[in-house]
Amino acid sequence: MLLKWGRNRAAPVRGRVNGAGSRAHRGADDGAAMGSNAIIDLRNVVKVYETPAGPFTALKGIDLAVARGEFLAVVGKSGSGKSTLINMFTGIDHPTDGEVIVADTPIRHLNEGQMAEWRGQTMGIIFQFFQLLPTLSVIENVMIPMDLAGKYGLSERVARAMFLLEQMDMARDASKFPAVLSAGEAQRAAIARALANDPPILVADEPTGNLDTRNAEIVFDLFGSLAAAGKTIVMVTHDDELARLVHRTVTIADGLIVEEVRR
Numbered sequence: 204m205l206l207k208w209g210r211n212r213a214a215p216v217r218g219r220v221n222g223a224g225s226r227a228h229r230g231a232d233d234g235a236a237m238g239s240n241a242i243i244d245l246r247n248v249v250k251v252y253e254t255p256a257g258p259f260t261a262l263k264g265i266d267l268a269v270a271r272g273e274f275l276a277v278v279g280k281s282g283s284g285k286s287t288l289i290n291m292f293t294g295i296d297h298p299t300d301g302e303v304i305v306a307d308t309p310i311r312h313l314n315e316g317q318m319a320e321w322r323g324q325t326m327g328i329i330f331q332f333f334q335l336l337p338t339l340s341v342i343e344n345v346m347i348p349m350d351l352a353g354k355y356g357l358s359e360r361v362a363r364a365m366f367l368l369e370q371m372d373m374a375r376d377a378s379k380f381p382a383v384l385s386a387g388e389a390q391r392a393a394i395a396r397a398l399a400n401d402p403p404i405l406v407a408d409e410p411t412g413n414l415d416t417r418n419a420e421i422v423f424d425l426f427g428s429l430a431a432a433g434k435t436i437v438m439v440t441h442d443d444e445l446a447r448l449v450h451r452t453v454t455i456a457d458g459l460i461v462e463e464v465r466r
């Protein structure tokens with residue numbers, strides 16, 4: 204079931220980013236050279252939250268280009284801005300300033316309806332707490348995105364949901380309800396759901412945060428297989444061991460990218 208994925212074992216290239224504003228970080232290789240190969244492109248993204256205590260700048264000018272097929276890990280201390288960053292290119296929230304282009308679409312031009320449709324086609328999102336709908340069976344959860352997108356015909360949806368569950372070694376759990384699943388099973392069901400419409404991008408915010416080491420490795424290996432098969436994956440993680448195994452790791456501190464390691 205689990206495909207083993209090739210990893211480039213070349214020595215990592217470490218870059219430290221100094222100073223405020225991360226324009227420099229973009230550099231020749233991220234920006235111009237990557238050019239249209241970037242499937243996710245954030246340019247000088249700023250996010251200011253209005254709070255009772257006054258404005259709080261959670262992202263201070265992020266430049267980040269993610270290549271098609273790249274497996275990127277985002278690390279950083281709690282409160283550094285990782286989830287805020289993810290929310291900027293999933294369209295869950297809007298930047299205060301800057302530009303976000305995903306799969307050639309500048310997403311600030313989308314209205315709410317267009318955004319929902321665009322998100323359904325473009326990305327699958329996986330959360331720390333799985334967020335399966337408790338009143339639906341596993342297979343029904345996997346079918347929801349397909350029901351919403353209308354990309355697959357009715358008869359195809361059941362077969363495709365079963366196919367995805369088989370890939371996640373979850374076929375025998377298809378008719379169970381989320382409450383009876385282990386954490387590892389729930390996350391594999393959530394990954395099957397994220398893949399429902401075969402999106403080019405997978406975004407995962409702490410996907411292994413609630414899993415034991417063994418299940419974290421299983422889920423991580425699944426991501427690796429998906430990256431090897433051409434998906435672009437952005438994964439927020441606190442797990443340094445896992446972060447070391449991806450193509451590139453960026454570290455966020457206080458709303459800025461402060462370090463980047465390529466492998």
Ligand SMILES: Nc1ncnc2c1ncn2[C@@H]1O[C@H](COP(=O)(O)OP(=O)(O)OP(=O)(O)O)[C@@H](O)[C@H]1O
Binds near residue numbers: 284288
């Ligand atoms: N809706 C909001 N309103 C005000 N402040 C917010 C809001 N959401 C996040 N913040 C603040 O922005 C900062 C970044 O939060 P964010 O959730 O992105 O951190 P994180 O790196 O994902 O942390 P964790 O590892 O704990 O998930 C934090 O200081 C947080 O308190």
Ligand SMILES: [Mg+2]
Binds near residue numbers: 285286287408
């Ligand atoms: Mg977070």
